[in-house]
Amino acid sequence: xxxxxxxxxxxxxxxxxxxxxxxxxxxxxxxxxxxxxxxxxxxxxxxxxxxxxxxxxxxxxxxxxxxxxxxxxxxxxxxxxxxxxxxxxxxxxxxxxxxxxxxxxxxxxxxxxxxxxxxxxxxxxxxxxxxxxxxxxxxxxxxxxxxxxxxxxxxxxxxxxxxxxxxxxxxxxxxxxxxxxxxxxxxxxxxxxxxxxxxxxxxxxxxxxxxxxxxxxxxxxxxxxxxxxxxxxxxxxxxxxxxxxxxxxxxxxxxxxxxxxxxxxxxxxxxxxxxxxxxxxxxxxxxxxxxxxxxxxxxxxxxxxxxxxxxxxxxxxxxxxxxxxxxxxxxxxxxxxxxxxxxxxxxxxxxxxxxxxxxxxxxxxxxxxxxxxxxxxxxxxxxxxxxxxxxxxxxxxxxxxxxxxxxxxxxxxxxxxxxxxxxxxxxxxxxxxxxxxxxxxxxxxxx
Numbered sequence: 001x002x003x004x005x006x007x008x009x010x011x012x013x014x015x016x017x018x019x020x021x022x023x024x025x026x027x028x029x030x031x032x033x034x035x036x037x038x039x040x041x042x043x044x045x046x047x048x049x050x051x052x053x054x055x056x057x058x059x060x061x062x063x064x065x066x067x068x069x070x071x072x073x074x075x076x077x078x079x080x081x082x083x084x085x086x087x088x089x090x091x092x093x094x095x096x097x098x099x100x101x102x103x104x105x106x107x108x109x110x111x112x113x114x115x116x117x118x119x120x121x122x123x124x125x126x127x128x129x130x131x132x133x134x135x136x137x138x139x140x141x142x143x144x145x146x147x148x149x150x151x152x153x154x155x156x157x158x159x160x161x162x163x164x165x166x167x168x169x170x171x172x173x174x175x176x177x178x179x180x181x182x183x184x185x186x187x188x189x190x191x192x193x194x195x196x197x198x199x200x201x202x203x204x205x206x207x208x209x210x211x212x213x214x215x216x217x218x219x220x221x222x223x224x225x226x227x228x229x230x231x232x233x234x235x236x237x238x239x240x241x242x243x244x245x246x247x248x249x250x251x252x253x254x255x256x257x258x259x260x261x262x263x264x265x266x267x268x269x270x271x272x273x274x275x276x277x278x279x280x281x282x283x284x285x286x287x288x289x290x291x292x293x294x295x296x297x298x299x300x301x302x303x304x305x306x307x308x309x310x311x312x313x314x315x316x317x318x319x320x321x322x323x324x325x326x327x328x329x330x331x332x333x334x335x336x337x338x339x340x341x342x343x344x345x346x347x348x349x350x351x352x353x354x355x356x357x358x359x360x361x362x363x364x365x366x367x368x369x370x371x372x373x374x375x376x377x378x379x380x381x382x383x384x385x386x387x388x389x390x391x392x393x394x395x396x397x398x399x400x401x402x403x404x405x406x407x408x409x410x411x412x413x414x415x416x417x418x419x420x421x422x423x424x425x426x427x428x429x430x431x432x433x434x435x436x437x438x439x440x441x442x443x444x445x446x447x
Contacts, residue, residue: 034239035104035105036103039102042114043169044158049114049117050101050102050117050412051101052100052103070193070195071192072208074136076202081264083137086257088127089256090124090252094123095122095244097120098240099117100239100243103236111157112229115151115152116154117151118240120151122146122244124141124142124185135190138187138188141186142184146179146180146183146237148179148222151177152173152174152414153173156168158170176223177223178221178223180219185214185215185241185245190207192208203265204271205257207249213241213242220234307423308376308386310384312385313381313382322378323357323383324350324366325385326350326357332418335370336367338350339366341374344365361379363378364376368388387422388441389444390418390420390444391419392419392444393418394416394447396415397430399412399413399428399429401427401429404425435447
């Protein structure tokens with residue numbers, strides 16, 4: 001059996017909970033934003049803001065060697081209708097986006113605003129489609145009024161009387177709120193359909209080029225914020241919208257395509273049982289024989305690492321693949337990313353709706369809520385489950401999650417949230433205080 005080349009989306013960092021989320025090629029480039037990163041040293045008393053997790057986007061995927069094995073979706077029979085159906089499904093739900101923490105938006109060197117934290121909900125509607133040249137499809141989406149509340153920002157200059165002589169820094173964070181009206185976005189995508197190696201069915205969609213967005217924000221009313229900063233407010237909001245929608249396209253669009261395509265092409269009904277076997281991913285799979293040195297009796301996992309997962313044989317599983325158990329409760333907003341172990345190149349992310357994920361045998365790095373678990377074995381005919389528990393943050397206000405030495409920040413927020421985490425020791429910062437957290441398999445800890 002030959003390797004299968006399939007590009008998915010990449011689960012990014014910011015957006016929807018400011019955790020990186022993008023699917024696709026391991027090679028990436030940075031998302032262009034209007035704001036600029038600002039260190040905590042620019043804040044009054046060096047007060048820390050939630051750390052910004054850089055969002056990266058896939059580069060344009062390399063052309064397949066056999067050009068006849070792919071085609072622009074817009075050139076397919078029913079291609080545009082398939083895209084319409086995918087988008088209709090994609091906009092059924094409401095999405096949670098985040099502002100880009102630690103980003104400043106300036107009129108001049110000493111006048112501007114800086115984001116500390118903030119989340120908001122977005123619901124898309126009324127899609128309009130247009131087919132252009134070179135396989136590009138333009139999609140215009142309307143947006144319901146965006147209600148903005150409890151956004152935390154800082155102002156420069158600091159207007160405290162005691163700082164009148166040295167006011168050109170960001171003051172203490174404060175809350176603003178309001179609404180954005182008459183909002184719409186135009187997205188330009190170039191989806192292609194690809195076949196599995198040795199197959200004629202073009203069952204797998206990929207985004208050939210980076211998606212381009214153009215936002216229109218008709219009205220923005222934020223209080224308390226002076227009127228001459230309105231454009232900075234729009235730039236701040238647009239950066240959050242861009243990051244969030246990139247994550248939606250590179251995850252949901254690809255995921256939903258697998259539900260829609262078989263409705264038009266019956267030969268694709270069973271194409272997704274194999275899941276994705278990514279190009280250049282060890283072990284080598286050729287001619288139906290699996291050349292794999294990382295078997296159950298001979299792997300590089302230490303005893304300490306092996307305690308972080310459980311491997312169970314699956315008697316009903318056929319073929320050369322293994323699988324990952326990702327059956328989390330429905331109320332858990334999980335974020336699982338998969339990497340190659342040697343060079344830590346990104347492979348793919350896992351949908352929150354999946355219960356299992358089938359993949360080629362080998363050793364992988366998985367991250368759950370940005371916490372890495374290295375050298376996890378996937379074995380032929382076996383199911384691997386990461387040992388994990390849940391941290392239920394019910395306290396109001398800012399929170400930050402670190403490793404047990406407080407040296408590595410994993411994630412943060414400003415609202416109550418339930419997080420899935422690998423078993424182990426952590427430090428949770430609530431306000432100015434740190435609290436030790438011990439996560440045990442299948443158990444929930446509440447703070």
